[in-house]
Amino acid sequence: MPRDKGRTKESARRTPGGGRLAARARGLLGACRGTTDDTRYIVHAFRSSTHTWFLLVILLIAQITTSFLIGYPLRRWVVNRLIRVANRDNESAVRHLTLRGHEKSISRSDREGDPAFLTAVRWALENSAAGSVIGCVTLVLAVGTVVSFTCPLWWWSLPSEYAVNPGLYRVDSWAAAAVTPLVGLVYLSLYLALVPRSALWHSRLAHRTLLQRGDRGLLARITQITASRDDALEVHRTELQRIERDLHDGTQNRLVAVRVHLGLLERILAEDPERAWGLLETTKDAADEALRELRHVVRSIYPPLLADRGLASAVSSLAARCALPCSVEADGLGRAPVAVETAAYFVVAEALTNVHKHSNGSRASVVLTETAGSVLVRVTDDGHGGADEHAGSGLAGLRRRVASLEGTLNISSPADGPTTVEARFPCAY
Amino acid sequence: MRVLIAEDDVLLRQGLSLLLEVEGFEMVGAAQDAETFLELFDRHRPDTAVIDVRLPPNFSDEGLRAAAEIRRRVPNMPVLVLSAHVDHEYAGELLGSGTNGIGYLLKDRVGEVSDFVEALTRVARGGVALDPEVVDQLIGGRPAGDPLGSLTDREHQVLDLMAQGHDNAGICSLLGLSTPAVSKHIGAIFGKLGLSGPGNGHRRVQAVLTYLRK
Known part of the structure; x- marks a missing residue:
């Protein structure tokens, strides 16, 4: 009917x-x-x-x-x-x-x-x-x-x-x-x-x-793993895209500029040596710029210090390069899986950048600890709070990256400060 | 010859402008994004344009779209597109708007000044300049049993140069062959590929590409 x-x-x-x-x-x-x-x-x-x-x-x-x-x-x-x-x-x-x-x-x-x-x-x-x-x-x-x-x-x-x-x-x-x-x-x-x-x-x-x-527990676990795998794939995709952009639009452009200037030099060297000298300087600058870009890209993929010395050293170096005074406390930190160390490093890097750019604070402190099979990273500043995760893509991207490793990211930023960014990564899977 | 360029990278934009000036082109403007480029294009109506594929704000294919746009405004407007990487799919899109005055080169080629200037001049006169890498992509990777497989190495070289947009005289000097020899090779290529009629200028590139794009 x-x-x-x-x-x-x-x-x-x-x-x-x-x-x-x-x-x-x-x-x-x-x-x-x-x-x-x-x-x-x-x-x-x-x-x-x-x-x-x-x-x-x-x-x-x-x-x-x-x-x-x-x-x-x-x-x-x-x-x-x-x-x-x-x-x-x-x-x-x-x-x-x-x-x-x-x-x-x-x-x-x-x-x-x-x-x-x-x-x-x-x-x-x-x-x-x-x-x-x-x-x-x-x-x-x-x-x-x-x-x-x-x-x-x-x-x-x-x-x-x-x-x-x-x-x-x-x-x-x-x-x-x-x-x-x-x-x-x-x-x-x-x-x-x-x-x-x-x-x-x-x-x-x-x-x-x-x-x-x-096997309800198993099911819940599978759901969890599926979600973190989706995050991992998404993080991977955006990372690849960013690296491709950085290399093509940054480094390669610099190198092409070098090549163009060399070609120019070749053409005018005989006729206008005076001008050629000036061009030579520009060419050198372009080459330096290319190298700088390349270092930047490498650091953004996997910081060399992290590879050589581990998280504590890499974060100390990050703190030393930070525009504000920044203390680092890293007690009893062993080597964690590469993915965890890298993600923890970028949490600190992003948090410190935010402290410098947005918080209006005067100092920051970083704490790295390892407890009960998990690595904990905490960055605190003394600035005004009110950090908004949805305003820029920085914090949202971090959350995704942390989630892809089944970690948790907590951001506490009351209106009158201070802001604390805390990430916890499980290391024993 | 009056040239307009669109390139977002400052250093490269300056280098390119300088280079074109030194080579005797008249620079009418240099835009850092597609919008400015189209504005300058309407104001100056240059003889030819050089465009980077990736331009702000999204750095995807704004340059390609700008190229298509000016060719819509002025049919057969000579355009040379530069890119950090080349792909025959983009080449196909570009050639889709007609094969008069189209160039598609890797940015790296700009450094080889005389070749670049020659390519730009060719494009400005309504010819074609395709990056050797695009041509390789098109010619390579053909399935077995393809008539291209029956070409000799020499004929492959000749076809390669033809597809890049060189004329007979250019091919002669590049390969160190006599004019009759080159004509003979070209005849053989057309014969083997089943293309007939006189092969001249960009028309034969068109023929070759029409065939290659199949």
Whole structure:
């Protein structure tokens, strides 16, 4: 019957000025198709729920008779059936979630092997209730819709003692029959409203129950790793892009400038030696600039001091080059993984740049410590606070970089200062 | 010849201007971004333009778009596009707006002053100057069984120079061959590639490129 409604709307498309109507009709057609999928899902759930009732009863008998000869094989048979039903239900739930665009609710961990016996029984108990309830509700609404809509066509053919009662009254006159399609509309609306929701609810319930038991922690971990991997890929992409830009638009341009000036020199050396001397200076400057750029690019990728001496030395050097007085405290810091050291280094570098540029402070302090398998970096200033992470991309980029290593970045910057930037990186994975 | 340039790098912009002046071009302006470039273009209507592909604000392909824009305003406007890296896809886009007066060179080539000046002059006269690297990309990596595979090494060299935009005389002097020898090679190339008709100036580049871009 949802399709009937679609057709009515379709004919409306042909009426003048029906552009919006046509769009609505298309939307409605889509919704009807969706409802058909929902209905199919519920039919499956209902069937499987009745099947489960039957199996649960047999299981009960098998449990009672286990002491007799017949009990044991019967129990094994019923357990296998329960597991197979559970498997099918999960597949159907996953298919339904995918079909209805709820892929996000689907756990990415593919279940290996069958659900355990207890999970299957738990699901059997849940579904014997859930599947039956939504199945019955759907059935009642479907029958109600069909009966109410078609009632005017056949009510007169029934003997008067069997008059239908689609709602709150008996259909025993033409007047009563004429009103039943309105009741049908109520049934249809309820159907359209309830069926998709119940199907979604049931498929989620099934999927959640039938996930590998006991591995919720593992799942959470996978979600976490997936998120940090996404961050890592994003950080990697922006880094590559930045390096390409720096090399092409910076270093290479400087070198091209050197080359252009050399070419010029070659041309004018004989005719205008005076001018050539001046050009020579410019050329040298361009070459120096190219080298400076190159050093800058290298430092921005992986600071050489960090590679040679580790985080404490590299940060000390950073502090020494900082425009403001900056103290560094680095106690008992061993070597951490390269990625962690690099990220920690850039947290300090970015924070110190911000202190200098935005905080209006007079000094900064850096603390590096290693506790319980994690490296902690803290940069504090004495300036006015109010640092806004969303104003520039600097802090947001840092957060991403820290998150890509499953670390956490805390920025505390009350309006009257001071600002503290703190990053913690786990080192024992 | 009146030239307008667009280059964001200060040092390079100055060097390029100086170089063109020394080589006897008249510099009508040097813009640091595409917007200024288009403004100066409308004001001065230069004979030819030299544009860097990457320009502010986004440093992506503003230069290419500026080149397309001035060729939309003045059909067949000679443009020489400079880039830190060359790719045949960009070359295809440039040549899509017609093969009159188009140049696409690596920035590095500017340092070889006489070649650069020659290329710029060729472009200004309505010719083509493609970077050898683009031509290599186009000619190299052809699948086996491709008619290009049947070319001899010498013919490859000749085709390479042709695709860069050199005329017969240029090819003769560059390869140290006589004019009839070069003509013979070109005839052979057209024969093997299945192209017929007189091969002259940029028209044959067009023919070669049309074929290569397939």
